[in-house]
Amino acid sequence: MKMGKILVPICVLLLIEVVLVYGGSGSVHQVNIWPMPKYSIYGNSMLYLSNDFELRTQGSKYSDKEGILKDGFLRFMGIVTLDHVIDVNFSRFDQSSFLKGINVVIRSLSDELHYDIDESYNLTIPAAGKPAYAHIEAKSVYGALHGFQTLSQLCSYNFKTRLIEIDMVPWTISDQPRFPYRGLLIDTARHFLPLPVIKKVIDSMTYAKLNVLHWHIVDSQSFPLEIPSYPKLWDGAYSAEERYTMADAAEIVRYAQRRGVNVLAEIDVPGHAASWGNGYPLLWPSANCREPLDVSNEFTFQVIEGILSDFSKVFKYKFVHLGGDEVDTGCWESTRRVGRWLRRHKMVGSQAYEYFVLRAQKIAVSHGYEVINWEETFNNFGDKLDRRTIVHNWLGGGAAERVTAAGLRCIVSNQDKWYLDHLDITWDQFYMNEPLTNITNPKQQKLVIGGEVCMWGEHIDASDIEQTIWPRAAAAAERLWTSYDKLARNPIQVYRRLANFRCLLNQRDVAAAPLVGPGRFAPEIPGSCYVQ
CATH class of the missing domain: 3.30.379.10 (Chitobiase/beta-hexosaminidase domain 2-like)
Structure with missing residues (x-):
């Protein structure tokens, strides 16, 4: 019932605008x-x-x-x-x-x-x-x-x-763009995405002037990418067919670069990494306790070194994403061998978490990267992070204000507004999410390098990714590209223009969903593309 109350007035407004703009003598210019x-x-x-x-x-x-x-x-x-x-x-x-x-x-x-x-x-x-x-x-x-x-x-x-x-x-x-970083995250660990699908996503990004493909390549569920330095990591793929070679990754980088899109690679450590141990069980604290990665084993950091070394040959963007979110240190503390290591080094779980993140950062820096970490790293030990760290917000609003006040750079992706897998978030909420909320100091404003919409893959694969991304990602894209004084103060002001862009995406073979409704919403009735 609640949804119906919202959809009807939006549909009526769109219909009125379409009649004004496209109907009659055609004399009205927009x-x-x-x-x-x-x-x-x-x-x-x-x-x-x-x-x-x-x-x-x-x-x-x-x-x-x-x-x-x-x-x-x-x-x-x-x-x-x-x-x-x-x-x-x-x-x-x-x-x-x-x-x-x-x-x-x-x-x-x-x-x-x-x-x-x-x-x-x-x-x-x-x-x-x-x-x-x-x-x-x-x-x-x-x-x-x-x-x-x-x-x-x-x-x-x-x-x-x-x-x-x-x-x-x-x-x-x-x-010219308002922010230098205008990103879209795709997740190939929760569901594999074939190369043509990734390329099509890149093409669609260019239509909205997004310029960073954040490739969340691996996670707890699967490890689909070949790592020449540690080839058994590939054993963590869902199947022999659901994999990418390093040459495939290089092709994605090349394809994106020719279209003005940087590729940001991510490995999410120490949590979100259970799949690593399918090929190298030594990376697990124990067979029954598989993540976070074993902080007590030097082999863990040797593998991270090998991955980032291989990354540096293919992923040429100046940043690498090292994750760092949702780390439950209970696995370390409950595993006898790791527990003994913690006591020997006079650490508790939270201190070992900090040790792991900072050591991984140093490895990445040694390969010429600047590091992006998820927000929890700042919330737990922000003053210890490498000063070149970019903090990637996701937990909610207000993070950018705190991060920039501490002198660090920030990317905004608060999940209540810019997570595409949250199907209840409508395009107007995407549009009205302002990265510089409550940040008035010009020096702090410059530390917000941009934002990113996130297409997490638990319930998304090649069959539905396009209509889940578009057109809501386009709403955020205008927020990130267009100068603040040109942005609409009320989303009603851009209904018609975004409806036109959504239809344009359909014409260009991009399966963008209707504006009227939440993410991945299907048309309710027959009618023109411009009123859906």
């Missing part, structure tokens, strides 16, 4: 860009893409040796045409109404993707009657890719002319 750019102005004319719409790079320093820009342009053309057949006689149209192509100017020579890369871009589209080129200017190729994504949302297929049109020209857009 900006349908998601996430909303920092600055934009537009006109009231229309252009068509020419049949030989091309990419130019006149004036650009960037050589595109790896083909990142070219591939981005080809993807742009693919999502703009949406497999429609452009089969018309172009000669019967006024040639001054056709846009010939796009000229992209990139100032940087490098195509290296790293944390805090300049992702800004400027996009201009000329007025009708001035047949020329659209123009993107960016500091990096990855800013240019964002420009392609914005341009793609300005294009639509006209069923009357059978052409791709750009409405509301001329356009001038200046854009």
Whole structure:
């Protein structure tokens, strides 16, 4: 009953907005860009893409040796045409109404993707009657890719002319992200995700300008990733088929990098690691007490050393995630051998937990990484953490305020608002979750590097991951990309625009669920995509 009371007014509001925007004479213009750019102005004319719409790079320093820009342009053309057949006689149209192509100017020579890369871009589209080129200017190729994504949302297929049109020209857009870290977590330990599914998730992330794929690769239930230094860890996979080789991991990193997405790898230690002992039982405190990993055994830290050494050859992002959450030290204290070690080192369980986390941090730092740990590490011994640690919030609101007051960096993912597996959390709650709540000091604000929506995999696999992620992740994506002064103060203000983006995702073969309802909600009645 409670759900019905919520759904009906939202559906009515969406229907009213759709009638206003899409019905009647079509004279009402609305900006349908998601996430909303920092600055934009537009006109009231229309252009068509020419049949030989091309990419130019006149004036650009960037050589595109790896083909990142070219591939981005080809993807742009693919999502703009949406497999429609452009089969018309172009000669019967006024040639001054056709846009010939796009000229992209990139100032940087490098195509290296790293944390805090300049992702800004400027996009201009000329007025009708001035047949020329659209123009993107960016500091990096990855800013240019964002420009392609914005341009793609300005294009639509006209069923009357059978052409791709750009409405509301001329356009001038200046854009840049609010936060450098805009993440999405996927979990391949609770359910295995095939490589094509992961790649499709990466593609969908780019549509909403998310830029970090947090890969929670292993956990208590399974260890699907090959570790060449310790090959028996693979014995922890669910089956022989549900595995990734290191070459597979390298391919995911390469695929993501070419699209402007960093891959953050995670091993969650010392808890959440029972699967490690399937191949190496010495990592368990005992056969009946399998996690946390055995703090008393030097072999445990040798294995972590080997994993992070292998990681450093593939996962080139400057950060690695070492977990550190939900550690129950009772297993150590109840195991005689580990208990003797604790007494010999004059430790209780909580002190051994601190010892383990800090030692794992040192190993990661020795391989050139900066470390991300879950919030419990800060809550239990925050003043002992490496000062370069990034604390990953998840338990609830208020963590970022405390973490930044202590001078540490923070990522916001509070589970009551940004956990995608919590199906009762609606898109408007995702949208209104503000990472800088109660943080007014500019120095502290800069320590919040961004946020992340988390797609934990206990009840999600390849069959339902897309509709569980989208469109709610897009709501958070605008919060992380768009400047604060441009964000809606009431989610009603963005219903129509997000509904349009959700339908756009469907058109691009992304199984985004309806807005009306909680996560993974199915349409209740027949009707237009724009009112679901």
